[in-house]
Amino acid sequence: MDMAVSDQSLSGNRAEGFSAVPADGRPLAIEARGLVKSFDGTRAVDGVDISVPEGAIYGILGPNGAGKTTTLRMLLGIIDPDEGVRRVFGHDRPHDIGRLIGYLPEERGLYPAMKCIEAIAFMGALRGLPLKEGRKRAVELLERHGLGHAADRQIRQLSKGMAQTVQLLGTLVHEPRLVVLDEPFSGLDAINQGKLEMMIRALADDGVTVIFSTHVIHHAERLCEGVAIIAGGKVPYAGSVEAARDRIPAQVRLETRAREGAWLSALPPETRRNGDFFHFPLPESGIEPLLKGLIEGEAGILSLSIERAGLHDAFVAIAGEAAARQLAADSEGAEA
Amino acid sequence: MTDLPLRPRLSALEAAWVIARRDFVAVLFSRAFLFFLLGPLFPVIVGGLAGSIGGEVQRDAVSYEVGVAMSPEDTARMVAAGEQLAPQLPFALPVLRPVPEAAKDPAFDARAFMEARQGNYAAIVSGSPQRPVIVGTEGQIARWQGPVSLIAGHALAAEPAAFPEVRANPVATSAADERTTRIQTAQIAQMLLFLLTMLLAGMVLSNLVEEKANKIIEILAAAIPMDAVFMGKLFAMLAVSFVGIAVWGTAGFVLFGGAGDVVSRVTGFDITGLPAPAVGWPLFVLLGVLYFAMAYLLLGALFLTIGSMATSVREVQTLSMPVTMLQLMVFFLAAYTINQPGSGMEMAAIAFPLSSPFAMLARAAMEGAVWPHVLALAWQAVAVVLIVKAGSLLFRKRVMKSGGAGRDKRKKGVRLPA
Numbered sequence: 001m002d003m004a005v006s007d008q009s010l011s012g013n014r015a016e017g018f019s020a021v022p023a024d025g026r027p028l029a030i031e032a033r034g035l036v037k038s039f040d041g042t043r044a045v046d047g048v049d050i051s052v053p054e055g056a057i058y059g060i061l062g063p064n065g066a067g068k069t070t071t072l073r074m075l076l077g078i079i080d081p082d083e084g085v086r087r088v089f090g091h092d093r094p095h096d097i098g099r100l101i102g103y104l105p106e107e108r109g110l111y112p113a114m115k116c117i118e119a120i121a122f123m124g125a126l127r128g129l130p131l132k133e134g135r136k137r138a139v140e141l142l143e144r145h146g147l148g149h150a151a152d153r154q155i156r157q158l159s160k161g162m163a164q165t166v167q168l169l170g171t172l173v174h175e176p177r178l179v180v181l182d183e184p185f186s187g188l189d190a191i192n193q194g195k196l197e198m199m200i201r202a203l204a205d206d207g208v209t210v211i212f213s214t215h216v217i218h219h220a221e222r223l224c225e226g227v228a229i230i231a232g233g234k235v236p237y238a239g240s241v242e243a244a245r246d247r248i249p250a251q252v253r254l255e256t257r258a259r260e261g262a263w264l265s266a267l268p269p270e271t272r273r274n275g276d277f278f279h280f281p282l283p284e285s286g287i288e289p290l291l292k293g294l295i296e297g298e299a300g301i302l303s304l305s306i307e308r309a310g311l312h313d314a315f316v317a318i319a320g321e322a323a324a325r326q327l328a329a330d331s332e333g334a335e336a
Numbered sequence: 337m338t339d340l341p342l343r344p345r346l347s348a349l350e351a352a353w354v355i356a357r358r359d360f361v362a363v364l365f366s367r368a369f370l371f372f373l374l375g376p377l378f379p380v381i382v383g384g385l386a387g388s389i390g391g392e393v394q395r396d397a398v399s400y401e402v403g404v405a406m407s408p409e410d411t412a413r414m415v416a417a418g419e420q421l422a423p424q425l426p427f428a429l430p431v432l433r434p435v436p437e438a439a440k441d442p443a444f445d446a447r448a449f450m451e452a453r454q455g456n457y458a459a460i461v462s463g464s465p466q467r468p469v470i471v472g473t474e475g476q477i478a479r480w481q482g483p484v485s486l487i488a489g490h491a492l493a494a495e496p497a498a499f500p501e502v503r504a505n506p507v508a509t510s511a512a513d514e515r516t517t518r519i520q521t522a523q524i525a526q527m528l529l530f531l532l533t534m535l536l537a538g539m540v541l542s543n544l545v546e547e548k549a550n551k552i553i554e555i556l557a558a559a560i561p562m563d564a565v566f567m568g569k570l571f572a573m574l575a576v577s578f579v580g581i582a583v584w585g586t587a588g589f590v591l592f593g594g595a596g597d598v599v600s601r602v603t604g605f606d607i608t609g610l611p612a613p614a615v616g617w618p619l620f621v622l623l624g625v626l627y628f629a630m631a632y633l634l635l636g637a638l639f640l641t642i643g644s645m646a647t648s649v650r651e652v653q654t655l656s657m658p659v660t661m662l663q664l665m666v667f668f669l670a671a672y673t674i675n676q677p678g679s680g681m682e683m684a685a686i687a688f689p690l691s692s693p694f695a696m697l698a699r700a701a702m703e704g705a706v707w708p709h710v711l712a713l714a715w716q717a718v719a720v721v722l723i724v725k726a727g728s729l730l731f732r733k734r735v736m737k738s739g740g741a742g743r744d745k746r747k748k749g750v751r752l753p754a
Contacts, residue, residue, distance in 0.1 A: 073558075079733075095345060103555065109551025109552035109555065
């Protein structure tokens, strides 16, 4: 099954996708067109287009070194693109609306000698929140997330997980309208990953736009309304998760009593056999002609299921096998 | 969503203030800063104590007391003459003490007394004021022969000496004479400025390296413009350095106030004897503070840029070496031009931002005009802003390259663009 997507079709995909015109007409929180960034003559990001509507949870999915962090940094104004434009809430310079943005970088960092409450208030102050108000909110946030007892502890006295939570609370203390998280799940155990997923959903429920990068597909699949798949600095797909999955036909899994027979001719040529099971894409003509052929050919159907393609299948189809293998390796590395 | 009526962004000044406030508090209340403060005080305290003890030891070791073994009348005349002359020639004359043994023994032998190592006299004067004989080692004789002769001559005067008051009638001296005397002030001020700048600007060096080690730099860079981060850090460190100067200045003031004469005697330097600068002491001190601030900010901005490029303290030290050398060179340039007012060389030293504060402080000691200082300070401020802008631009271009704030993601050591 060759699902390689040509550059031409990608262009079309960008224009028609989730990013260009949100179906529900929501205003865009982030809009980027043709972002290019080179380092030492190497294109780290090569013509990225992304559009994120307000209130969405949006994932940037790709293996390590694909250009996720550089893209996020350009969107946030930490670095400027060599080419292209980006707008955050309609502003060309994201620093002009720093108050509305919260950012958790991939490299977690806090001042080790600072107390938790001060660290959170300081991060709020960087975004324009008065220190006094920041301290007040810090206490509330710490209490709400089970860290009230650690409010006056120095960061160096916390466990890694607690310090990560404190930093995340510092990202949210000024109540931003856009939260950007770079690899937020890395380094967290399964329980804390679950808590973070809940927190992200709660933010979106409050109307906050959340954009995060990840190399773990199931986080994007579970959380995101839209994704940008990034590989080698390019974005071969940006759109809704549903649309990405719809790019691949549903997969049929068939188990039969008979091993040979005329019914085999009813199977499409892409069929793969795996033990007792046959796997093949759902034919364009639908399931009924297939069923008819199997029954008339006396296949003896034991089970037949039609499974919709997952985001992983879509990623493989869009970004290619090599990128998918790297993504899988990154995920395993992160979990290890 | 927040109900606070907050503006969408902080101004550059507000952003710099947030950074400066945190850095100032963090540095000021760290144990390392306490040691940093005490560091330069140790040599001063030890030097002061050593000087004080040394002075005492010197007074004991090099005794100022000379015994008088003359007739009781002559002894009394000699002692009185010595006391009369002492205020006019402090430290130059010996303190004369009658030798009790000589008063009791008419056949007192001063030479035998000294050879027996009795008494604690540098020398003993015997004979009479008309024909004094000094007994002592060769060194002590060479030292006290002249002063004893002066005292004996004064003791022989028919009338008690009265020292007339000398009325002061100062005249305006030539410009060249003024310049000659003020050069000392200019040189000392330049040296002090240089030492303080080098000592204190070093604090800025590792500042951004620590931020990168703490991995917080990206949070700062995402929230506020990098030049505001740089400015905030510079001014925090400047404020910290003012605290240091205040502490050290107070210590110096206490030291000179309490033991100024000892320090002067031991070091041979009398601060009260420094020629007044051309602009007057109050303005000179004010300009000294302003030029220190500028020199600090200029050097600090360079160091901060270097610190932002480096990934480790060792790398910082390597990278900062050329800047330190450059700073030494510009200091020598500024020092060299003190004697060349109005020359092309002095103009170059004033125009080049890094040497400008040093050259202008020397000029304040030598020339009375104030307006050049206003111009120079403005130019130096512009240079600070330009260096900070260039530094932050370089930081954004060179450092924020890949995921993890410039961290190499691959194990082989080749930077991987994100």
